[in-house]
Amino acid sequence: MEKEKTKNPNQGSILSTILTNRYSSLTLAVVFALVFTSLLVWIMKVNPLKVFDVILTGAFGSVDAVTQVLQAWVPLVLASLGLMFTFTAGLWNIGVEGQIEMGAIFAYGVIRIFDGTETSAALVIILSILAGIAGGAIWAFLVGLLKNFGGVNEIFGGLGFNFIADAVMLFLVYGPWKPEGVANGSTKMLAAKYWLPQLEGSYLSLWALGIAIAGLIIVAVILQGTYFGLKLKAVGKNNKSSFLLGIPTNRYMLMSFILCGVFAGLTGALQVTGFNHVLRNNISGGYGYIGLMVGMLANIQPLITAPIAFVFIAISKGAASLGIDLRLDSNLAGVIQGALVIFVLVMDGVRKHIIRRNRGVQNG
């Protein structure tokens, strides 16, 4: 009632228009994130413009740099796509990191089994990718089971399974799968015939790139054009209402975990056959965690993950040379990414708040 007396000073002003428009608000968030990181860099007595210059050159300065960005874009976009399923169902699948590792372990395991046999290499690669998918899916399914039947929150369950996946990985690479003589946290290199074909002179595999693009389309169609996608969205928005409407909510939540695991496992498998060609500790490369950030920003719109993942990867790759050129830690990339996520979310919150307040004033 008091609100009606005093006119809202912001309503109709330029500021309110900028803050409530989706795109200008997003632009503002990016600007804030850049200003924030500039300040940090400035405190460290480095010219911020130089930093951004180094990052841009590092990411796009040469053909080689661009192919590296594309190569790294593949696992990030795949992990983010998997997370679209769990985000849609309203779940936080922190366990994606472990699911990627499990995918890598299974994929490597299959190649190990067939190594030295007569089986055609193409078939082995296919089998290894399928095994990776299965590994990720199983690991995610376990988290889902714990959530549904054990009442364990998926965040804690996922975290727990990440540690277990780490332990399994360490056991394998320092134990039964370690190369003869050395124990450096890595298996021996795969025979070249088990590598996904790469572009001449680069690490980029067009096969992997194709799989990622196909994944984008498939996930977009499933989530936005099918009953399954719609039901999953309903479950994520309101579990109770969905159940009363006749949706078996537990089954749908489990399915979202499994599908996320499928993509995470695929990510892991491609890391093995498409890029690293070994199984090693940290093979997941943190793509699961960065994928969670990408997923948050994409706000359950699968196609949007592509550009966001691209920007994130460009920042990471570009920042790699910060240490050499400016004596800054390349972890600055993480700071920029984190700042982006926080400012985008904050500005989105501000936008929604202002819209709600303006609407409230109109309705009295």
Place this chain on the structure above:
Amino acid sequence: MDVEVRNIHKTFGKVHANNDISLEVKSGEVQGILGENGAGKSTLMKILSGFISSDSGSILLDGKEVNIASPADSVRLGIGMLHQDPLDFPPFKVIDNLILGSREGTLPDRKKVRKEFLELTKQFNFSISPDTYIETLSVGERQQLEIIRLLWLGADVLILDEPTTGISSTQKQQLFSMVRKLSEQGKVILFVSHKLEEVMSLCTQVAVFRQGQNVGEMRPPYDSDKLVEMMFGKSLARSDKKCCAQEQVNIEVKDLQIDDIRSPINNVNFSIQKGEVIGLAGMEGSGQGLILRALAGIIRPTGGNIWLHEENDKKDFVGKHYFDFKNSGISFLPAARLEEGLIAGLDLKEHFTLAEKQTSFFVDAKGVQQLTEKRISEFNIKGTSESKIESLSGGNQQRAELALLRQPLRLLLLDHPTRGLDIESTLYIWGKLKQRCAEGASIIFISADLDEISLYSDRILVFFGGKVSKPLDASQVTVDQLGQLIGGKGWE
């Protein structure tokens, strides 16, 4: 004091909330102001009481034009408003609450205030100690206290904004006798309501507001059909009562027993015929909700049977899954629509897609669009297929819920189907429900509104303290009898 408003205009954005409203009330009148939600009643009252100011127009008290710029102004001029939710301070004592709103100085004369308060309460047979804490009082008592406070502040004009929402029928009677007494004393009462019966029984004259305008005034004897027509711009037919009950038994409940920490119930026995409507009456939480949810298959009874009758056969459904209940045509519409019925964040089209049986893997966007548009017009929902469900008004959300129900239905379970809805929506919803009954569906519903229960039910079950009455024939019980049973009187 005579009150007059002339040519009041008030707009909120694009909405013309008060469009050239004029009204004259003489001393001693009880002026009813009738209109559905959003008709502009509250806006005018807020202008009179200084909470908002009008864009143009004038207010005259005893023929003299006054300027009301704040609530304090209106109190000083002798206008007091009783808000829908009492504006008091629950942690305070009655007397402190009184002093707080007065113009007593920094050192109030408590003795004097106490004496004046007691005199006023005596005058209205109102027995509350000035040292009681407000939070221990019921809503009805707090209302009466608020009226006394306004009188003590010197109010000659009392505005009562929907005062009967949320108070018991006894308290309503007390309130009404208080109002009559005040009018005898020459005070002006402005009684704002959307409840026809109350306005007709209490007011000495009635003005009807529709879409921000004063569309007509009436003095007794009132013609209720005419009033309804003025309120809505068209006449609304109430649905027939005993329209559709058939001989055939639909569902039989035998010795049903439900465990609950708060109010376990047992020995529930009744059967419902096809097309029949059974109303469940009782204080909130007396077990009606449990029965409803048990019949829907959402909670599992600890004993007894729920028989679903077929032609020559009956099946016990106790222990079956909710989806089995749902698939045999039993639907449940909860009271908290956005918590367990509709899905905030999804639009109407998505809701209709979800409610239909899935026939393919991909959503047939075109077919769903057509279906949605058909349902929107069929159920008169004010919204488009892309409207997010939470952006609709309560009445439209309820219509959407009804539109989501599948065909055919065996049993419809409704928890407060018309809570918070205006008359038009209420009548509309019951019209649609009775249509379902005519098609053979049975209805069991909970309502806190006894008029609604006795008006629409064929039979009534009363709940009190874990006990359930035998089915009562709705045509044989009066609302008063029901009230007694709900309050725990008249049980064997």
